Amino acid sequence: xxxxxxxxxxxxxxxxxxxxxxxxxxxxxxxxxxxxxxxxxxxxxxxxxxxxxxxxxxxxxxxxxxxxxxxxxxxxxxxxxxxxxxxxxxxxxxxxxxxxxxxxxxxxxxxxxxxxxxxxxxxxxxxxxxxxxxxxxxxxxxxxxxxxxxxxxxxx
Numbered sequence: 001x002x003x004x005x006x007x008x009x010x011x012x013x014x015x016x017x018x019x020x021x022x023x024x025x026x027x028x029x030x031x032x033x034x035x036x037x038x039x040x041x042x043x044x045x046x047x048x049x050x051x052x053x054x055x056x057x058x059x060x061x062x063x064x065x066x067x068x069x070x071x072x073x074x075x076x077x078x079x080x081x082x083x084x085x086x087x088x089x090x091x092x093x094x095x096x097x098x099x100x101x102x103x104x105x106x107x108x109x110x111x112x113x114x115x116x117x118x119x120x121x122x123x124x125x126x127x128x129x130x131x132x133x134x135x136x137x138x139x140x141x142x143x144x145x146x147x148x149x150x151x152x153x154x155x156x
């Protein structure tokens with residue numbers, strides 16, 4: 001996984017400021033995780049400051065496991081922007097959408113989204129992990145899961 005704006009998956013498709021706070025924090029954590037041990041330690045400290053010890057350790061383990069699973073099973077390296085960048089890349093957006101969909105309880109859809117990042121054989125497991133990560137991220141930032149939309153509801 002790496003940063004490259006001109007690499008497939010790195011094209012800017014959104015801005016952090018336009019995302020829900022939990023989604024923006026999730027993308028920043030993705031970027032921190034990709035920086036290696038120093039960034040990963042920062043994520044652990046943030047979890048430890050916001051959660052009880054056992055919850056913080058579980059949150060870290062779930063996030064790290066999700067990232068490692070994606071890195072190990074992706075058909076190509078995932079791409080992200082630098083930590084301080086206000087743009088959101090395509091892979092980052094897919095990651096946030098995966099986590100959001102899974103944590104809202106739509107695991108079938110989340111598994112399909114996961115196939116954009118990992119091989120199909122790993123998609124279901126990644127979707128389950130993403131649900132755990134998203135539930136924690138939403139709780140940390142006080143955001144309830146999306147309400148199910150009625151079939152055929154018009155958005156625009």
